[in-house]
Amino acid sequence: MSGDMRQGLEQGSDPLGRYYTDPVIGQVFVSLFDCRHASAILDLGSGAGSLTVAAAKRWADARIQTVDVDLSAEKHIRLGMASAGHQAHEHLVADVLDENLPDMVGGPRFDLAVCNPPYTRIRWRVGFARILTESGMDRLHAIPPEALSSDIMFIAQILRLAERGAEIGVIVPDGLVSARRSRAIRQALLERVRVMRVVQLPRGSFRGTEAQAHIIVFENEQGRGEPVDISYLGMDGISSPISISADAAEFRMDYRFYQSVGKITKRGFTLREINAEIKRGSLSSAEARDCNDPVFHTNSFTQPSPFAYRLATERIGVDRPGRRIAEPGDILLARVDRDLQKKICIVTRGWAVLTDCIYRIRVSATWRDAVLRGLLSEEGQAALTRVSRGVGARMLNKEDLLDLRIEAP
Ligand SMILES: C[S@@+](CC[C@H](N)C(=O)[O-])C[C@H]1O[C@@H](n2cnc3c(N)ncnc32)[C@H](O)[C@@H]1O
CATH class of the missing domain: 3.40.50.150 (Vaccinia Virus protein VP39)
Structure with a gap:
């Protein structure tokens, strides 16, 4: 008491x-x-x-x-x-x-x-x-x-x-x-x-x-x-x-x-340490074209605030292997793209089926903001660029993403 x-x-x-x-x-x-x-x-x-x-x-x-x-x-x-x-x-x-x-x-x-x-x-x-x-x-x-x-x-x-x-x-x-x-x-x-x-x-x-x-x-x-x-x-x-x-x-x-007592360290954290769940989207580009539901792809990162993405408002069923669905609270990040480090957002409303060029990152609500701010910071952008591979369209490996150290903002 x-x-x-x-x-x-x-x-x-x-x-x-x-x-x-x-x-x-x-x-x-x-x-x-x-x-x-x-x-x-x-x-x-x-x-x-x-x-x-x-x-x-x-x-x-x-x-x-x-x-x-x-x-x-x-x-x-x-x-x-x-x-x-x-x-x-x-x-x-x-x-x-x-x-x-x-x-x-x-x-x-x-x-x-x-x-x-x-x-x-x-x-x-x-x-x-x-x-x-x-x-x-x-x-x-x-x-x-x-x-x-x-x-x-x-x-x-x-x-x-x-x-x-x-x-x-x-x-x-x-x-x-x-x-x-x-x-x-x-x-x-x-x-x-x-x-x-x-x-x-x-x-x-x-x-x-x-x-x-x-x-x-x-x-x-x-x-x-x-x-x-x-x-x-x-x-x-x-x-x-x-x-x-x-x-x-x-x-x-x-x-x-x-x-x-000053115990807050500036050591940062990794997605693995905070038990993040990372899933890759499922639709190939051909499947995305034929899909009747709203689809989220690397060209969908167009909204002004990465902290409040609104997707289509209709619920589109539940997530299952082979059909990954983004929903409120999910962080989305491009897996394959020339500028993948810039393509990141949090969904605050709505649903969409993800293409295989998108990662869906789920963390507890208390970590969401820290993850997004950390990845969007100068250090976060540099780290994403550093760990992604390829010339032209670059690609981000899931294990590398899990172990990437994110500075606590
Ligand atoms: C701190 S208030 C919280 C009310 C509400 N959950 C909220 O968050 O606004 C505690 C509530 O517990 C109820 N309460 C107190 N003792 C109780 C008991 N022995 N059995 C059932 N309810 C009780 C009170 O009437 C009161 O509504």
């Missing part, structure tokens, strides 16, 4: 922790997930629905289950979902800390979860032992009950309801991410789940409090000591992330700390 929150509680603030997320933060929140196609989404402590409505817009085909104990929240969330035009929504008025929650929502079946839980102190209940055990967080039994706040128990409940591999994003208080007293909780979490990224939010991200908070995104998979990307949300959007080791993350995971 952050100092601000504790102070708020002592001053007798909202007992249910009803500090709603600003809708702009809701949009940033959903952009941090890698998942492109969710089928069942869970939001525990959904309040008026800032996160749920943002999720409904990003994953329009998903079924969404919301739960909140506050009766008055129900009409707001229903209104929000109606205005988003999302039909597949069920809302339950219930106590999220009830040990029988899985029965109430029909068992563990969610492949994605969003959550901004209350950060309140709670009294230990008998049912909590079962919740911790069934969520795989047994380790937390060793922690004094008074150190367990509602945010931890909400995370445990999400884990009981999430399918294996589900992607989960939770807004957590600063204390959980940085305080010495929460180290055992961080350790338990880093072992139980695969923490992928942590984004520090600006103060004022919630209505009615100046509390400092962070978004933490993880997968429902055993943690295996993978590095964690940490960044912050500022006026210019999400900063370039830095990778910290799992040991460092256990110590603390707040960007502010690593920035202040």
Whole structure:
């Protein structure tokens, strides 16, 4: 619990922790997930629905289950979902800390979860032992009950309801991410789940409090000591992330700390290090001519801003071998061209089938901007020119691209 929150509680603030997320933060929140196609989404402590409505817009085909104990929240969330035009929504008025929650929502079946839980102190209940055990967080039994706040128990409940591999994003208080007293909780979490990224939010991200908070995104998979990307949300959007080791993350995971102790290196990164997926387009020039769907080729790099490419608005089916489709969030780069280093962009809207002269690069949302800026910088352009081969039309090898060192902009 952050100092601000504790102070708020002592001053007798909202007992249910009803500090709603600003809708702009809701949009940033959903952009941090890698998942492109969710089928069942869970939001525990959904309040008026800032996160749920943002999720409904990003994953329009998903079924969404919301739960909140506050009766008055129900009409707001229903209104929000109606205005988003999302039909597949069920809302339950219930106590999220009830040990029988899985029965109430029909068992563990969610492949994605969003959550901004209350950060309140709670009294230990008998049912909590079962919740911790069934969520795989047994380790937390060793922690004094008074150190367990509602945010931890909400995370445990999400884990009981999430399918294996589900992607989960939770807004957590600063204390959980940085305080010495929460180290055992961080350790338990880093072992139980695969923490992928942590984004520090600006103060004022919630209505009615100046509390400092962070978004933490993880997968429902055993943690295996993978590095964690940490960044912050500022006026210019999400900063370039830095990778910290799992040991460092256990110590603390707040960007502010690593920035202040000067641990941000200028060493740069490679696409391989940040787990980029690079796929080559599929259509030959003859196939491209006969294709009925919109096609993206090296002569399609014509829009003014490489940071916001808009493709045709019709969805054109799913990606499969032999038919590579670009969609929002993808970085496209010419694979074969005289000026391939200049032919690069991020798709922000629409779809297109890629020709075999195009690479599609997929990285997590926090890295996208850094990759594009890095490749467009003077050093990035020089590096692309250096590693590509051939006279006239030059060609870029996928392995060389994966290992090309990109300066952090
Ligand atoms: C910090 S607010 C977040 C609301 C919303 N998710 C958002 O981001 O704007 C926490 C929410 O949890 C709900 N809540 C608090 N304790 C709860 C409990 N034990 N069971 C269910 N909901 C609870 C509150 O009513 C409130 O709507």
